[in-house]
Each structure stands twice: as structure tokens, then as C-alpha cells.
Amino acid sequence: MARTRPRLGVFKFSSCDGCQLSLLDCELELLAVTEAVEIAYFLEATRKDMKGPFDITLVEGSVTTPHEAELIHKVRKSTGTLITIGACATSGGIQALKNFKDVKDFIDKVYAHPEYIETLATATPIADHVTVDFELRGCPINKHQLLEVINATLNGRKPVVPKHSECIECKSRGTVCVMVAKGEACLGPVTQAGCGGLCPASHRGCFGCFGPMETPNTAALSERLKALGSAPRDIHRLFQTFNANAPAFRQQAESLEDRV
Amino acid sequence: MSAMPGEKAVIDRERLNDLISILNRQGYTVIGPTMGEGAILYDVVTGIGDLPAGWGDEEEGGRYRPVRRSDQALFGYSKPAQGLKGHLHPARQRLFAAERAGNGFRVLKDEGKAPRYAFLGARACELAAMRVQDKVFDNGAYRDPHYFAKRDDAFIALVTCAQAGGTCFCASMNSGPDATEGFDLKLAELGSTFLIEAGSERGAAILAQLSPRPATDADRQAGVAQIAKARQQSRSMVEGVGPMMAARLEHPHWDEVAKRCMTCGNCTMVCPTCFCTTVEDVTDLAGNNAERWRKWDSCFSVDYSYIHGGAVRSQGAARYRQWITHKLSHWVSQFGVSGCVGCGRCITWCPVGIDITAEAKALGG
Structure with missing residues (x-):
């Protein structure tokens, strides 16, 4: 029973890249992933920049700048199933610590030319901005869970990702x-x-x-x-x-x- | 001497090496207590050297510490951190594997052979727990093949407790500290010797090879005194707890417990009788190979009570009530025995120290 290869996009917002790296970190399983999906946009892995729409999109990172707040809507529009990966994308990440302080104060202290910095007052999860189909937690995510979510999405079933305690x-x-x-x-x-x-x-x-x-x-x-x-x-x-x-x-x- | 079932004998402590060797020669993997990372744990033992000589334990609600004893007792602790459940009813068990075949699938033959376990140092409460799980996994109509593949042939060399742990209450559950049946060998550690008796023919056959000598009256009395001491326990289960619980399904105390309960599920994980599982199907990315796994589940998870439309027990209070009323009350109508053997692990390993005996008392009051 042949399937057409769904197109996968991997997008990065404010983050450290560690979660997308989990996809490359799949090593042996990575070949199976590339056979199962067409990696159409994944800058960490390939310079090949194919346009959307995408069947499945993995979104890493939080929304921390005005540019990102706009971009996420474009990603959502070009995507079938949108899966957010990692603590940044699902809760705001470590950078959300700024939500509890005065951001202008940070910028003045850290940057020699604060006028070049364009940032929002908060770092927020993707689901605060657009509808998300599945949130995969972790800092970083667990590659086995990532494979399970991709696998479940491809096979049209619910991912086995328990929400109980550690x-x-x-x-x-x-x-x-x-x-x-x-x-x-x-x-x-x-x-x-x-x-x-x-x-x-x-x-x-x-x-x-x-x-x-x-x-x-x-x-x-x-x-x-x-x-x-x-x-x-x-x-x-x-x-x-x-x-x-x-x-x-x-x-x-x-x-x-x-x-x- | 020839050792007959029920007859008490004495062996030297070093003979435990022979016991382990004989069991190994008979094809058993011997599981016994060892000093692990921060706690006494059950693991494979190959000789006396693997046993936790000189180690005891301190236990309270939400607190466990291994402590040095003043002697070199091999079984001088109350009980290992997790019981023997993980060996007979593993946390993860593959039920079957299958591969795509045409428009359907083909179940692959499982070539794996179940391990043959001998449990050295099993406590009376742990044996009682196995006997509870025996009823769970065999209801007369259905016998779980995965559990009994390991349980049927398991050799039990029970070691009775010399003292109770801080959270033990087996005496009030009639599941310890002594056992009268269900073991192959029963031992009690008396200094450099062990009082020993066989409880089965195969136990007697092995005992005969351990250079046993008849127990003296003094040996027997020391054994009786040891059990009497282990019976001194600071906790006890309130009497008539089964019917009492069934009459307290609506009670303000459930909300009070829920304030402290984190619904983390630790109690169900360490409970030697908790048996609930969930089934997980995994496939490869191409969808050509599939496996079905059985994993420990907990009535403290929301998914556990998920049915069409949502989870039945969304509140922590409902989940705690489910656990304790099943354990102490409904279990009896379901399986004919209590689901609690009084080992106290749920008290020790609850991160916030919720005490099943104290909660039962509070509900009974």
C-alpha cells in the first residue's frame, strides 16, 4: 500500500536549535524518516529551500520578536498538521524569564546599541498565537517521542505520549x-x-x-x-x-x- | 539429617553460597537483595558477597535511608525499595510482534524463553503479594501466560524479618512477618547461622545438600523470639477497613487528602499487588512491522479512566479514593483477598509521605 510522501517543514523561532537537532540525532531512523517524508524545508539539515505548503510542520522556538509573531501565521497557513517541539515552542522556554521583568531594562544593560534591538515584552508559546495540532514537550525533546509523533501522524493514529508524572x-x-x-x-x-x-x-x-x-x-x-x-x-x-x-x-x- | 518439609534445621551462613550454586545449576537465575544506588534493591546475586552485609534501613513516610548496622547481618533490613513485582510482572512486556502480510498481518512466533527465577530473601509480605497477584492473573477462566511463565516455576527461599521497618504493618494485615506456606525454603538469620525449613519437596531436596543439622530448642526459641520482635510494628491497619471504606465513598476527607496527594502514582508503582497496565501499539515508520507492549499503568493518571468523552476521574480526590478503596475494600469482593499486604512501601515511597494506615483511620473516624 504505497503512500505519497508527505512534505515536512521544520521551522525555527526563538530557540537554541537543540530540538530540531533531535531530528538529525535520529541517526539510523533518519533514513527511514526521509523515506517516509519529503524534507522540504529544514535549514539545519539542508540549504534546499522549497516552498510550502507542507503536510507536516515541526515548529521549534517561542514567539519573541514582532517578526516571529507575523511569521507564525504564515507557517500556520501553509501547513496541514502543525506540531510544536520543545519547551520554547510549548511554554515559551528559558527566555520566557523575561516575561517577569522589564525587558527594556535588560536591553539597556546588555547591548551597546539598544536601538537596534527589536523584541517583544514576552516570550510566548506557539499555541498562544495559532492553533497547534500537537505539542511535544521537552528541553530538549526526546527523539523517540519525536519519531513516535511523526510515525503516529503518518499512520493517522494518536501519538503515545503520556501526560502522567515523571x-x-x-x-x-x-x-x-x-x-x-x-x-x-x-x-x-x-x-x-x-x-x-x-x-x-x-x-x-x-x-x-x-x-x-x-x-x-x-x-x-x-x-x-x-x-x-x-x-x-x-x-x-x-x-x-x-x-x-x-x-x-x-x-x-x-x-x-x-x-x- | 534428612530434611522433611516442616522440620526445622540449622545451616551455617556460608551454605548460602551452596544454595545459590545449586539453584544456578538447576537453571535458576537467583534474585536477591543487593546494596544498590542509595537503597537495597532486588537484583541478580551469584554469592553471599552480593548480599547487603551489614546494611539496614530507616523508613518513615516519604523518607528512606540505608544505614550501617553494628553487625554483618545479610538480611538485616526490612525490605528492598521495590519488591519482586518487576520480575514476575515487568514494567514493560512485549505481548507480540506482527508484520504486514498482504492485506492483513501475521503474528510472529515469540522465541523468547521466560527466565526461571529463584527469589532469595523474599519477605513474607512479598510472598503474600505474589499470592494476591496469582488470583489477579488467574481468575479461573483466564490465566495470564506472561505472568505464569515466570511464576509457576519460581523457587522461593523466604527469609523472615528480624525486625519491622518504620512503615511496616504486615502484622495487622495477617501477611507477615511469618509465613506458613507457599515457599520452598524458609530461613531466619540467627547470627552466623540460619534456621531453615523446607516447604516443598524440591526445597527439601536442596536443603539436604546444605549440611543441615537438627535445630536445638534454643535455635527454635530464637526463631520464635525473632518473629515476635518483628511483629512489634508502629503502624497498623484499622480493623474492619473493607466495609468501612465502602461506606465512606462520600466523605470530606477525600478532598483533604487531595490537597497533599500529587497524583504522581508512586504508590501504585511500588505496591507489590498493583497490577494495572495499559497496552501500547508501536509501528515502524513504513507501517510494515508492529509490536504490542503491556506497560504498568496507574489509576492516578488521567488517561487511566478515559472513556468516550473524557476521563471519569478528573479530580485527584477521586483518583486517591479509587486507589485506596479498591486496595482495601473492593479488592476483597473482586478477588477474595485484600489488595494490601502491609509492606508499607506506598508510605515510604510517597514523596509527600501520605500514610495509607493514617488515611484509613481518618476515614473511619
Whole structure:
């Protein structure tokens, strides 16, 4: 049963490129991907710049400049299925820390010629601007999950990307809980699975790279971290990293603000 | 001496090496306690040297620490971090693989052979948990082949507890610290010797090769005293918990627990009887090969109760209620036994230390 090869576009907004790199990082599977789809636009991989429309588009990065705020609408119009990849595209990313401060102040401090800098006051996820068909979390995304999402899209089924806690991955692989056994501050219980339990398996607490899980009880976790000896300032910082602008993490950090 | 089932004997501690060797020669992979990264874990053991000599553990709600003992006891801890569930009912299990064939598909023959496990150091609560899962995976009409491929032939060398852990409450669940059946060998560590008895013919045959000598009255009394000590537990399950839970389906306490519960699912993962799974189909990009996998699932995930139109249990309170009422109450009507063996792992490994015995008491009050 031959399929026509769908056309794939990969677009970058404000981001570090790490998530698109996950596609190149597929190595052995990459050949199968190129057989399954025609890579029509992917500047990190090829200079070949074919025009849309695209059947599937992967969008990396957040909307941080006026140019990007316009471009995302063009991408949406030229795309069938739009999939956002990574913490930047799905929550705003680390650059969304600027949402909580005065951007003009940063620009004046950092750049010799602030007048050349054109930026928005906020870094926001793609879904704040256009309709998104699927959001793939992670900082960076997990390449196996990326393949699963592409695969599911090609085969017309729902991707198997669980939204439950990271703890389920830790326990499934037999990792000893770093919070219970070592008293480490860990965001695992409120973070969506997907990384495979990378940090706890390396004896570190979870940093929350995959953003809030489906029903995150961040208040209960904060209380526990406080009982384990974390200062409100440290708990605040824990929630203000790669997914600082994800509503559950943002609200928890804000609730700690008067105590920071 | 010839060892008859039920007859108590004594062996020297070094004979455990012989026990492991004999089991290995009979084709068993011996799984026992080892000192892992930050906790005592079940893993493959090949000799006494792999056992956690001199290690004990401290447990409280949401807290676990391995601690050095003043002696060199091999089984001087209360229980490993995760039980034996992962060996008999793995977190991920391939059910079958298939390939495209014409307009349909062909299921490929699975050439894999199930491992033959011997569990050295299994606790009474862990044996009780296996017996609970036996009922889950065999309801008379259907017998799960994946579970029983490992369970049917599993050799159980139980080691009774010398003391209770901080979260243990097996005594009030009648699932420990002693066991009377279901094991091949039962051992109790008494200093440099083990009190040992066989519970099956194959256990007796192995025991006869371990240079056993008859147990003295003093040995027997030491064994009885040890069990009595392990029975001293700081936690207990409230009496009549099954009918009580069934009568508390509407109760303000559910919302109170939900404030603390993170719905992370850790309790269900470490529970030695929790058996729920989800099934995941994977295909290659071309759609020519497919596999079906069974993975541990948790009643704390939203997808778990997803039916047409949405999830039935969207609130954390509903999910906690589902878990604890099933475990302590509905399980009995479903399988004829309680789903709780009192190992206390759900208490220890809950990141916020929610205590099933305390919640049951609060609901009963």
C-alpha cells in the first residue's frame, strides 16, 4: 500500500536549535524518516529551500520578536498538521524569564546599541498565537517521542505520549527516588514524563524540562520541599527554569514571590 | 539429617553460597537483595558477597535511608525499595510482534524463553503479594501466560524479618512477618547461622545438600523470639477497613487528602499487588512491522479512566479514593483477598509521605 510522501517543514523561532537537532540525532531512523517524508524545508539539515505548503510542520522556538509573531501565521497557513517541539515552542522556554521583568531594562544593560534591538515584552508559546495540532514537550525533546509523533501522524493514529508524572518512568526503570532516599529537591512528581527519567537516574533531582504533568499539585510539592529544608527562594528558582511560563509552574513561582 | 518439609534445621551462613550454586545449576537465575544506588534493591546475586552485609534501613513516610548496622547481618533490613513485582510482572512486556502480510498481518512466533527465577530473601509480605497477584492473573477462566511463565516455576527461599521497618504493618494485615506456606525454603538469620525449613519437596531436596543439622530448642526459641520482635510494628491497619471504606465513598476527607496527594502514582508503582497496565501499539515508520507492549499503568493518571468523552476521574480526590478503596475494600469482593499486604512501601515511597494506615483511620473516624 504505497503512500505519497508527505512534505515536512521544520521551522525555527526563538530557540537554541537543540530540538530540531533531535531530528538529525535520529541517526539510523533518519533514513527511514526521509523515506517516509519529503524534507522540504529544514535549514539545519539542508540549504534546499522549497516552498510550502507542507503536510507536516515541526515548529521549534517561542514567539519573541514582532517578526516571529507575523511569521507564525504564515507557517500556520501553509501547513496541514502543525506540531510544536520543545519547551520554547510549548511554554515559551528559558527566555520566557523575561516575561517577569522589564525587558527594556535588560536591553539597556546588555547591548551597546539598544536601538537596534527589536523584541517583544514576552516570550510566548506557539499555541498562544495559532492553533497547534500537537505539542511535544521537552528541553530538549526526546527523539523517540519525536519519531513516535511523526510515525503516529503518518499512520493517522494518536501519538503515545503520556501526560502522567515523571515518577512513573523512574519507577518503571527501577530508579531509586532521589527525593525519598536522599532528600533531593525534585520536580518529578509534578513534571510530565518523556525524558525516560534521565536526571534521577544520574542521582539528580528532576529539573522539570518536560513541563507540568496533567494534574500538577505544585503546592503540595512546595510544602514538602520546604519541609526537606529548601528555602522559598530555592523553590521559586526550581519552578522558574525552562518551563517558567507554563501556567502551573508560573503560578507556583508567583505564589512564592512574597517570600523570596 | 534428612530434611522433611516442616522440620526445622540449622545451616551455617556460608551454605548460602551452596544454595545459590545449586539453584544456578538447576537453571535458576537467583534474585536477591543487593546494596544498590542509595537503597537495597532486588537484583541478580551469584554469592553471599552480593548480599547487603551489614546494611539496614530507616523508613518513615516519604523518607528512606540505608544505614550501617553494628553487625554483618545479610538480611538485616526490612525490605528492598521495590519488591519482586518487576520480575514476575515487568514494567514493560512485549505481548507480540506482527508484520504486514498482504492485506492483513501475521503474528510472529515469540522465541523468547521466560527466565526461571529463584527469589532469595523474599519477605513474607512479598510472598503474600505474589499470592494476591496469582488470583489477579488467574481468575479461573483466564490465566495470564506472561505472568505464569515466570511464576509457576519460581523457587522461593523466604527469609523472615528480624525486625519491622518504620512503615511496616504486615502484622495487622495477617501477611507477615511469618509465613506458613507457599515457599520452598524458609530461613531466619540467627547470627552466623540460619534456621531453615523446607516447604516443598524440591526445597527439601536442596536443603539436604546444605549440611543441615537438627535445630536445638534454643535455635527454635530464637526463631520464635525473632518473629515476635518483628511483629512489634508502629503502624497498623484499622480493623474492619473493607466495609468501612465502602461506606465512606462520600466523605470530606477525600478532598483533604487531595490537597497533599500529587497524583504522581508512586504508590501504585511500588505496591507489590498493583497490577494495572495499559497496552501500547508501536509501528515502524513504513507501517510494515508492529509490536504490542503491556506497560504498568496507574489509576492516578488521567488517561487511566478515559472513556468516550473524557476521563471519569478528573479530580485527584477521586483518583486517591479509587486507589485506596479498591486496595482495601473492593479488592476483597473482586478477588477474595485484600489488595494490601502491609509492606508499607506506598508510605515510604510517597514523596509527600501520605500514610495509607493514617488515611484509613481518618476515614473511619
